[in-house]
Amino acid sequence: MSLTHLQRLEAESIHIMREVVAEAERPVMLYSVGKDSSVMLHLAAKAFYPSRPPFPLLHVDTTWKFKAMYEMRDRMSKEIGADLLVYKNPEALAQNINPFDHGSSLHTDIWKTQGLKQALDHYGFDVAFGGARRDEEKSRAKERIFSFRNAAHRWDPKDQRPELWRLYNARKHKGESIRVFPISNWTELDIWQYIHLENIPIVPLYFSAPRPVVNRDGTLIMVDDERMRLNPGETPEVKSVRFRTLGCYPLTGAVESTAETLPQIIQEMLLTSTSERQGRKIDHDQAASMEKKKQEGYF
């Protein structure tokens, strides 16, 4: 008898979450409402069963997420019975920072990176779970499961703490914090198969449906609400699309697809020739874009 690949991954993630709760003073789980967050939340329910997860969920909101994500967020936090904290950077709100006037980099930096740092400081969290995976992007492929941040929330990729076996050293000085990635070793395919096997609820945007989109430089952007600015002469077309990752709707590309069920999504994945983050406009600003954002404190 031996464990399956997914059973091993699940056990590893649960072990990591329990280690954090045992060693952190004030842990929090970053909840972005995407598929990886959904899996992480499900794993947290398993790790502390029958208790509720002994930490709150934190959604660093940009106000530009898809409507369907907000609906899912509110539904899931009620179902799990977790405390949900929603943080919106007050400066970004006051200045009405948005992807159209300010561009993807500034928008992401102020709402997400600065917002996250403010939220962690505001609530005094010392450890934050994030749903990042190493197969997503090459600077993430380099990151430890326990990733240390100095008092200014900066990541120093050239001086990461050794991480031996499963013996996580969570000790830190006052003011320092740790980002912990319990699903580091899962791949996109693992995530989909696990969602299927465990019947985990996900935002319907992952499934194909007719949706109004515009084509911007080869990226299909969904017109999710009336704030979407159309270029002169541009009219939304209804196409059968779905999303492989979810972020701010004006910055997240859809893929044309007919996959309406999880087995169809998994089958499509096996045939795909591009990585999931290809649809993320914020990744393509420059070659080392994700690493830069991470050094600045992006999760």
Add this chain to the structure above:
Amino acid sequence: MNALDLQAETTSDAGVLRFITAGSVDDGKSTLIGRLLFDAKGLLRDQVAALSKSRGAKSAQDSELDLALVTDGLESEREQGITIDVAYRYFATPRRTFVIADAPGHEQYTRNMVTAASNAEVAVILIDASRIAGKGLKAQTRRHATIAKLMGLKIIVAINKMDLTGWSRAVYDEIRDGFARVARTLGIEDPIYVPIAAVHGDNVTRPSPHTPWYEGPPLLEILEAIDATRRNDGVVRFPVQRVLRMADGVRAYAGRLESGVVRAGDEVLAMPSGQQAVVQSIRTFDGALKSAIAGQSISIVLDRDLDLGRGDTLTSLEARAAKGLVADLCWLDEQPWEKGRRYLLKQGTRTTQALIDGIVFVREMTELSEVGEAAGLKLNDVASVRIKMRDPVLADLYGERPATGAFVLIDPVSNQTAAAGMIREAA
């Protein structure tokens, strides 16, 4: 085809194999991984495009790709053309799923190689055949072989850049014999050798037409076939992570079963105190289990209240504790060890104060001799030491029970992880 069939097809459990690439600087570790991923179709179109973009090239022709850029994901790595930290990559063939850790070659980043090795089963040690002929192995090759052996990895020696030697069998034999001497000194059992040219793919995923004298399979086939499963002798080690309160009010001990098989009704010891109890039930989110096997995260309810907590370990009846150990250490901290410094020792979920009581020997990396009269330990040293603890820990030997035979030393002032430790005997 439904998703379950797909799962069987894509993650066929011949067992996931986790391996590292090791060896000295510029011996071609990152290029080899790039080649494996590229040939095994583990790279996606936009990722291949980025490999050529990074060098300003327009076309994504195979020959123009800088394969090392697949894993050298940090900007400073691309600038300097070196690997600083471990990159983890995932790929699958029809026969097996792989997790590769690309470890850096520079001595300065040895601790990142140790990090990678600690969670791997196999080390592929690369040697650049073009630069080594007639000169002997480099110190860093010997250091990586030493660490891989200490950590219990199986070793494959990939003799790389064979194209630059004109596919010389004599060069290959010379290097193989050189490594065989290192293997004998260190006690490495049956290393596997393969001549390759990672940049062109010879003997990586397909047999090379240039090596008629080599009878073995290409590297990927070796990796697909290698048996890295650890024997499960049933001896239970269950470090308690946390106490959970069940719905019926009973206390359950949450943890990951690190070794063995545990069943409801089994007698267990709570170590280090040695109190006995019987496993009443095994609980999980998915229901109660009759038994659990190594690797599972579970909660155990005992038949009596022992008031255990984090740091205690439930074991089967074969267990003893010790307050003194002889252990191998890989020193990972820039802060050297000097006599009298105190550390925290973490084994499983237990953390206790520890003191290095004396050095048995430090491994010197040119002749691989054991130097007995060392006064201190510095970054990247590999040594055998005596350790004394304030509280007893499980006296499990790393060679038999790696999950609990391993520990780390933490500097309580800097909070740095100062050393990786492997228990060799109880003292």
